[in-house]
Amino acid sequence: MHTVGSSIEHWSENPQVYFSNLDPDVTAAVIAASADLCLVIDAHGVVRDLTIGGTPQQDLSEVRRWIGRPWVDTVSVESRAKIHALLESGRQAVSSSAVRVERQVNHPLAGGQELPVAYSVVPLGTQGRLLALGRNLHALAAVQQRLVDAQQSMERDYLRLRHTEARYRLLFEAVDEALLVIDASTHIVLEHNAAAARLLGEASRRIIGRPVIDFLAVGSQSGAQALLAQVRSTGRSETDELKLAGSGAGLRLVASLFKQDSAALLLLRLAPIERSVGRSAADVEGQSLAHVVNAMPDAFVLTDMQGRVLAANPAFLNMVQLPGGEAITGQPLDRWLGRSSVDLNVLIGNLRQHGVLRLFPTTLRSGYGEAVQIEISAVAVVDVQPACLGFSIRDVSRRLPADGRSQRQLPRSAEQLTGLVGRLPLKDIVGETVDLIERLCIEAALELTRDNRASAAEMLGLSRQSLYVKLRRYGIQDAPSPPALEP
Incomplete structure (x- = not known):
């Protein structure tokens, strides 16, 4: 007599012992209970019947429209090759106990949604019909999508944090003022910028991890300790003057309290006294220059x-x-x-x-x-x-002209012009005089504008085309033709 454990272990090897006289309704109920989606596929790959088992997690009313359609037409384009592989494996199976391959495909639904299903096929008799047993992967896909969204959100937050830290580092190192970040309890230096290393005269590796008091002269250490203790209660404070150890240079220390990861930190700003003196000297120089310009x-x-x-x-x-x-x-x-x-x-x-x-x-x-x-x-x-x-x-209106400076002289005097009366018509005499004055005006305009012909034309009230015509007429310099007529 077989025990329950042994029967559970061996019934798949001898199904005829238990399932040979199984009622078709019972078989259908078992199949519907064992899968979320069951399809009956004929020898031509067309869906002939289907049943939806379990509790659907989404609206699957559209699935019933698959009946009478080729199975391959109910899936997305990238899943069609998997459907062909399932059909081929089902046709080659000798019995239902043969090894079955499971494929995950996507069924497009209305509204742009998709139904992910994992199918395995079982042959039904000798007429080429197949039974496709599917597991609805919608819940699993939703969990995977939430996981992907969470990972992408973490990546965006991490990238934003890296950009923020990069900007902080850039600003921290770019400022000319010496800055130190120290622990509010132990006064140990945690961070510093390049200006602080130059001011303290120490290499960077010798500043981190040391108490900030070590960098001050003995006479200034008590004042600095009192300042740091006051900052923890008031949030901000500053000293009049402290002395650096070694060099004895004077500096002003300003401290501010801030929190980071529930730890209290202090931001110290070190300003050399000599820097403010230099600014005063620059102000005096600027004021002197302003007085000179005004006088x-x-x-x-x-x-x-x-x-x-x-x-x-x-x-x-x-x-x-x-x-x-x-x-x-x-x-x-x-x-x-x-x-x-x-x-x-x-x-x-x-x-x-x-x-x-x-x-x-x-x-x-x-x-x-x-x-x-x-x-x-x-x-x-x-x-x-x-x-x-x-x-x-x-x-320069009262400036005397330099010796030897060439002056423009009219080529004809008044006597020479009046001597032409009787020899030439008045129209020709006036025209020659007008040409002479026009040429002198053009030469003066070119001289004033440093041979800028566009500005000379504007000064004379002429278009550039007209000016070039007159330059060629009087043979003034080598006047090339303009590129185009002005509108």
Whole structure:
């Protein structure tokens, strides 16, 4: 007589002993209870019947529409090869006791969802029908998806933490101020930046792990200890002056309390006393330079890169003679400078290209319309914020001309012109005079603009095409043709 244990162990080897007269309804119930999804597949691979066992974890009403459709058409594209493999293995099986291969496939459902199922097939009789027993992997897939989401969230948090730490390290090392992070209880140095190593005069490996008191002179250690004890109760404090051990250099120490992982830490800022003295000397130097500029007899103007006045010395204010105490700050410099706005455009264009301009001749108009001849030397300072332009302006209206300086002389005197009367028609005499004056004006405009023909044309009120035509007409320099007519 077989015991229960032995029957459980050997019934799969002799199924005819127990299942030969099994009722079909009982067989169907057993199959439905043993699998989440059971499909009856005919010899052509078409689903002929199905049953849903267990408790569905999602809406599977759409599954019943598979009946009458090829099994391979109910799965996603990447799962079709697995269905073909299952059908082939089922056809080759000799009996239901043959080794069966399980395949995991995905069934697309409505709304973009998928139903993951693990199938194994069993042959049903000799007509080529197969029984596909499936396990619903939806719950397992949901757990796996949550695991993947948790891993991705951890990766994002870890990456964000690494970026934050990198930014902290960069800022910690980039600041010029000496910084130390110490333990609030033991005063042991935990971290420091490069500026602190330079200030303390120690190598980095000799600073970490040592009490910060060791780096101070004996006379300053008691004051530093009292400061650190006070910081633990107040959160922040600073000292007037401490001395470094060895060098004896004076410094000011500022301490702040903060928490990290339930541990109390102190951030120490070390500022050398000599640094504040250096800043005072720089301030004195800057004030002296400002006094010198204000006392200069030549005008000086500071503008932005577009030519708007930022500051000017008293000499410039006297030259422009603003009526009624009008403010000069924010005004465009070409309001007073140059025969037209062309002069300032030429100045700014040369400064942006070369950085320096010397002895540029032009005129300066006062607030009452009086014009004086001036020379300008200018510089562009672009390595400060904001970038600016500096103009040194000198009145040259009373300057005597240099010896041997060539002066333009008219080729014909008044007597020579009147002598042409009777020989030439008046129209020809006037035309020759007009041509002479036109040529002299063009030459003067080219000289004022440093041979910048676009600016010269704007100064003369001509188009560039017209200016090139006149240059060729009078044979002034070698005037190439313009690239295109201006609109």
